[in-house]
Amino acid sequence: MNFIKLSLEWDLNPRPNAYEAFALSQTELSRHVSGMQPELIKSLSGFDHMKNSISGIRGIFGDDLSLKDVLKFCNNFSALIKSGKCVVANDTRPSSNMIRETAIAAIMQNGIDVFNLGMLATPVVFREARKFGAGLVITSSHNPIEWNGLKFIIDGRGINENELQVVINDQSLDKSKIGKESKLESNYVDEAAKLIGNIEGSPKIAVDIGGGAAKTVAPTLLEKLGCKTQVINKELSNSSRGPDPTSDKLSDLKSYSQKNDIGFAFDLDGDRLVVVKNGVKQSPDVTVGLGAAKAIELGYKKFILSIDTSVSVEKFIKEHGGEVQRSKVGEANVIDLVLKTNSQAAGEGSSGGFILPEFNYCRDGILTSG
Template sequence: MKISISGIRGIFNEDLTIQEISRFSRIFGSYLKDNFDVTNCVIARDTRPSGKLVAEVVTGSLLEQGIDVYDLGMAPTPVLFREARKYTGGLMITASHNPLSWNGLKMLINGRGLFESDLEQLLETKIHEHSQIGHTFKIDPHYMTDILDHFHPPTHPNRDVRVGIDFGGGAACNFANRLLNSYQVKYLGINDTMGLSSRGPDPTSDPLVDLCNLVKINNLNFGFAFDIDGDRLVVVNSEGVQLNPDLTLLFCVANVIRNNGFKKFTISLDTSLAIEKYIKDHGGQIYFSKVGESNVLRRMLETHSESGGEGSSGGFIMPSFTSCRDGLLASVIISSLNQDLIKECLSISSKFRQIRTKHPINPKTDNKVLFEKILSALKSHSIEIIYTDGLKFIIDDNSWILVRISNTEHVLRISLESSAEKVDSLFKTFYDKIVEVYEKIQ
């Protein structure tokens, strides 16, 4: 089981047992009672097979703690985050991009995810003795009307825009399609039945063959692939080619610079240099955060950033609307892009190529020793080292490698970016050194 600001995650009925789900739900209920005068919690779940049972356990455990529960049923994570602004607590039942055998609990307070200090306090919370039973309510989300109020459909819409949507059998079903209909964007959909999909839950690591073919055969402008809980978005271009997830963020950033006049942005350390360079070239300020949506948001609030996100996860965040990666919002923004802006983004992005992979590690590994050894092995190859999150080695002006422990899996995440000509050789050199270091300490 993995416990981090990204939530509590594990393989259902193995390390994430019913007992652990109940325990953490009760801890969260007690935490809410300890820190807020009004105690209520809105919940939702994605389409994982275990979701319904987990939701029942969560609901019962919160009710036992005297928490009133407002249930959205099956809904995307951004929808839950938006709705959670009206409640003390929120709880999304999801393991995001992890395999379907996993599930988890993503906890919110006042419409945002937990920061590291919140998580520390939560884990120290003592479960209250039962005092009274809360009440449960089935509710409908207001996300659709909220987004239309914030981002008005154009008076003269571009009726020529046609997109393909790969719902991935996830929680975006019945949301993304209705949303694009509201903006008069025509679409063709695949994997649009909840719980049924021809691909895995994470579009950033799937070749998206069916969506690429759908776009190419039907001459569509874009293809959009959502992950199972709807916070990630990967884009396929008009030629049926899957774009790297950083382009999702770059498209959105370019749009809000041009149309909203945004100047301040926060991005995670593993995000492409293309986004950093684009923002600076257009007179914007950029700040960096540790990887993880809550880390990005916390840094956004500290710097008063207007938007940003995580390029590696295809995650765009606009905190004035939702305090999380919002694939639904990103799909609306990208659907409105004009060709000049698309070409500009593709041009700057083409100068870089990313390789992102992961290497399994023993949960009992001494991470301090591991990173000391990695630092010793790689420091002579870099011109600068950033210690904010794991180790980020700046190799040259256009090349870097980030090595960090995953927030969501028992793996070492290794991300590298450079020019197309250098990226493969650099990656082989550094990856081999890192694996050699790890294997020597086992």
């Protein structure tokens, strides 16, 4: 079942009718905002440029986001941790280690035991958080390097709106006990390999890390599955591209993909994946299609797709016996509908994000690459 081959023949641009209304509303909003005075825009933006949402708290570190903010939000987050345990990790941004240590201290002061994963990709943290009850990732995902943020996880999923209010509003907590900190090694690679199974033919794969956290996991998983890998842009200090593979030209990977069977590009925290084939960067929808093809092979039939995902992906799923429901745009909205409908797989076309709920309640670019 070669979705990439099919996608080269399809027009991946068609979207559901509902998406047309969404896109028009976004265009209209942009037109009005662009006409505003900068001072007015800033006055309407709340915490300056800090973004507070169920997807996480993000901002330019040292400007919109400070260590004082980290202490506050992580202290409040502790009120949501009923298991008494929390896994913590960070991406490769220069500010991440400092923020991680501050976050760990804030959580431990409330009697929570912290399991420190160090520098590791977001999907790995989500996987471990299912076991420990809570998790925190220091990341700003695909945003520019000067940004950073906090992504909160409860019971293996991102926090909801009610839980966000707990995080951003001051909480009174019992500080009579200090939690312990332990190092933790993840079994993500072994668990993912067991689910995916061996890949026949020893395909050659160019892996563009983009200087991100996928570097410790993605090549290892692919090699364990039987692939041969050629890794590029492994370190952030000498990466030739930006943190968002969906918007970057991926010039290096285009070249390397022609010497390999396929190329994969990750964002800084490893939840997004973009495919390059024969020197051509594919639409993020192709990533969703690849995940859907594997999910169908595994016997899954119930899918959720965001409304900005190509109808060609929906067509592919239905032609192979699956059923599709549409969600609002955004990972949190996709996951919410997955949980409400007990769906077995999901995708967000605009971000190159595929979700397999049996394994993870988040976009998982690393799992999808297998």
